Amino acid sequence: MQHIPIRTNTSFSIRDINDYMSGQNMIQSLHRHDFYYLLVLEKGAGTHSIDFTDYTITDHSIFLLRPGQVHAIHLHSGSTGYLLQFNQSFDPSPLLHTAAQQNFYQLENTLAICTQIFEEFTHSKEKYEDVIKSLLHIFFIHLLRTQKPLTANDQLHTLQTLIATHITTHKQVADYAAMLHLSAYQLNAITKSALGKTCSALINDHIILEAKRQLLATKNLVNEISWALGYEDVSYFIRFFKKHTGHTPESFRQNFK
Known part of the structure; x- marks a missing residue:
């Protein structure tokens, strides 16, 4: 790969x-x-x-x-x-x-x-x-x-680092709440206050961003990218990507280029 x-x-x-x-x-x-x-x-x-x-x-x-x-x-x-x-x-x-x-x-x-x-x-x-x-x-x-700073919250920075590090194996809000010793409610309150997004939205944003990076900066096949991101079911990954971008991974790759 x-x-x-x-x-x-x-x-x-x-x-x-x-x-x-x-x-x-x-x-x-x-x-x-x-x-x-x-x-x-x-x-x-x-x-x-x-x-x-x-x-x-x-x-x-x-x-x-x-x-x-x-x-x-x-x-x-x-x-x-x-x-x-x-x-x-x-x-x-x-x-x-x-x-x-x-x-x-x-x-x-x-x-x-x-x-x-x-x-x-x-x-x-x-x-x-x-x-x-x-x-x-x-x-x-x-x-x-x-500019008005997005946030100076150490917990938010730690969350973003954890998502970047563990996104291939951990995709649930509860996973990151446990890592930060917070409840899911507390974690969502932090992300909504700082960024206007739920923690789940942040996780999905990072998955989509990393998928786009792989699609445009490598020649990897869609199934290889899916597996690298922790999705064994490639068809599910394709549906997930299309839901959040309006494109299939392959059409995104072709249209962007």
């Missing part, structure tokens, strides 16, 4: 986009990362698809991707800014999880912070990682000031 291409990264890195692109367009087909990806543009043009949501890249665009998300990008030459990548163990700020619930921001006057981060990383003086983490914390504060 084919797997979605995964790009890996260690600890922390930052690149000047202009140098990275070397005067060429940056074109990357659908893939996923096992690290956080932060693209901060002062000037930019192109398109960016993140988990099948399409964004038009403009000046002052900021993209923040969580580990596991899939994306494809076409960034035009002449774009300026920075690309930052760091793994989960780098852990720069307690605000990261909240900020990363939103993939796209548009905000001016953030480049100065990134320039400071770039200089700290380039010169690597004593305690430079601590300085970088402090600057990123300030950066995330600026991001969250532009």
Whole structure:
């Protein structure tokens, strides 16, 4: 069975986009990362698809991707800014999880912070990682000031992590309520308050999202994807997918491409 291409990264890195692109367009087909990806543009043009949501890249665009998300990008030459990548163990700020619930921001006057981060990383003086983490914390504060945060609830973040980890074997609200030592009623109250959705809807959303990722980023057969997601009954999986998307898995794959 084919797997979605995964790009890996260690600890922390930052690149000047202009140098990275070397005067060429940056074109990357659908893939996923096992690290956080932060693209901060002062000037930019192109398109960016993140988990099948399409964004038009403009000046002052900021993209923040969580580990596991899939994306494809076409960034035009002449774009300026920075690309930052760091793994989960780098852990720069307690605000990261909240900020990363939103993939796209548009905000001016953030480049100065990134320039400071770039200089700290380039010169690597004593305690430079601590300085970088402090600057990123300030950066995330600026991001969250532009939008009402979806939630700062630790239980919700833990739930989302558990769903991503156990979705192939656990698909019932009761499973996750037990993991969090909550009742199903309490868990639904948390998700409804924060996101306006039931826990069951969150579980279904993740199944559909992962199915879409597999359909468009691999050449795996529908039955292989069904089994990988924990559905032995392929016909049931096809009905489930069509109920939530309006398409069969195969027609979704063909129509999207």
